[in-house]
Amino acid sequence: MYILEVTRGKKMLLTGSILIFGFMALAVFAPFIAPYDPDDVKVEERLLPPGEHHLMGTDGFGRDIFSRVVFGTRYSLFLALVVVSINLLLGLMVGSIAGYFGGLVDELIMRIVDILLAFPNIILALCIVGVLGPSVQNLILALVALGWVGYTRVSRGLVLSIKEQGFIGAAKALGGSNMYIIMRHIIPNAFPPLLVLATLHVSHTILSIAALSFLGLGVQAPTPEWGAMLSEGKQFIFTHPHVMIFPGLAITLSVLSFNLLGEGLRDVLDPRAREVLNV
């Protein structure tokens, strides 16, 4: 009930949720929504302007842009969610261990985290994908390589404050093992604030994936991913700008909706957790 009340007051949260729900629906029901096959090449229909038959026109190979944008939702959202989930879980695990055990383990983990945080992450991601070769696996690897450290630092901070609370002492007194306490008490309590961070990171990740794909270092060209579509359409920018406009709008709107959701969640969340997130 409390959450519902707060939600009503927070327009951002609502707008963001509705938009994301829409994108999710597009991704799930893509084959039913898209009027054409996204990979259907029709040379005689190439570069048609937006109109009755093709809502967003066609691209350089005569493929329907609307259908490709709809199918692109699958790639962008799915990849971003995979990357963020891996980062979140990895960071939460390592951060909980560091925060819970403290001492030498904590010292060692946080030293590594500090060193990794000192890297400009996009440059390293670019380097990893560029060197290992462009593929979906390498794209995920590049975005996970430095992505987890942020979560590690935040979860460690959260765990340090949770650890001091009474119910953890009670669980220990009742004979709970370390593993049990971490999995059953620490992680569920550290999770909500981390979820906000993760939501905001989904938008960053969508942008990174699109940028790398645009540079030709992410998802490869025939795939209807938004960044890859822009990369393909680049040559037509001056003659047929509609090829460029719609995939870009899709990226902006999806990033915006995750930003709205994250911001809204942060506002709803209690101020104590907000402080940790702002660090």
Next chain:
Amino acid sequence: MKLNKRTTVDVSSPCRAGFPRPGGKKGNIVMRRLLIQRLVSAVFVMLIASFLSFSLLFSAPGNPAETILRQQSGLDPTYDEIELFMKRHDLNRPFLVQCLQWLYLLTHGKLGVSLRTGEPVLEEFTARFGATFQLAVAAMALSVIIGLPIGVFAATRPNSLFDHIIRIVSLAGVSIPEFWLGLMLMLCFSLALGWLPCFGHGTVSHLVLPVVTLAVGITAFLVRFVRTNMLEVLNLDYIKTAKAKGLREVVIVWKHALKNALIPVITILGTQLGHLLAGAVIVETVFSWPGIGKFFVDSIYARDYPVIQGFVLIIAAIYVLVNLLVDILYVYLDPRVRYEGRS
């Protein structure tokens, strides 16, 4: 430093007893320890960066010699040609030997030679650094000039119409992908309106579109960050005191509050450098700007290993150095840090 020798608290200073003046002995010790700690960690970061960039390139699939030779001649190279090329560039030695060799050369300021152009990597970097620096400084300056006043203004009128509009616009600003924004600006201002050139480098008019593209994201970020910080500072007791004293609002906001709200902003500008570098890579590619970002991407396409290694290392070094400077500046600007240490 002169300050190190001071043993007594300067009587003429307006600081009360019990509060050593900033820069006093105790403050200096904490400050020095902090600086040494940062320096040591910076050296470690650089060592690990060089090792990482080296081992990463060693694990790459595909033969760089083959790629380069094919690019140079346009034909498939023969086995002998590849062997010769690898021997000449020491590419067929064991990993550890190559790594140590590289580190040795590194200590002598040699970053190797570009496989594509045959020029030393360091020279390739310095030749292009100016163009990127120009872009980065202009974008940063533009962001601060626009973002700072808007952020402060929005914070002084929370929940007003202006505040809401700024909030939505800035949220949209951080959501637009830079490469797309650049292309759209190009479409609008060079193709449709014909006001500005879309490619090339040299005059001020060439600078406008890339700088604006790069600045939009940072400005939006800055507006939000300044607003949050300013709101926090405006709720502090000393601002209430200033109001009770009857100071004009302009003086309170722009002099007393801004001073404290600016400290975190300076720190965040250091971390925005990473954003700026990443943005430069994309913006330079879009606008064919002859800077380090475009050269870096072109080197990745061509698998020009020495350039990738060297550039990652130099960029990491710049990043670490700037953040070190920001840390020092932070300690200098915020006397609280000098006594308590930064936790």
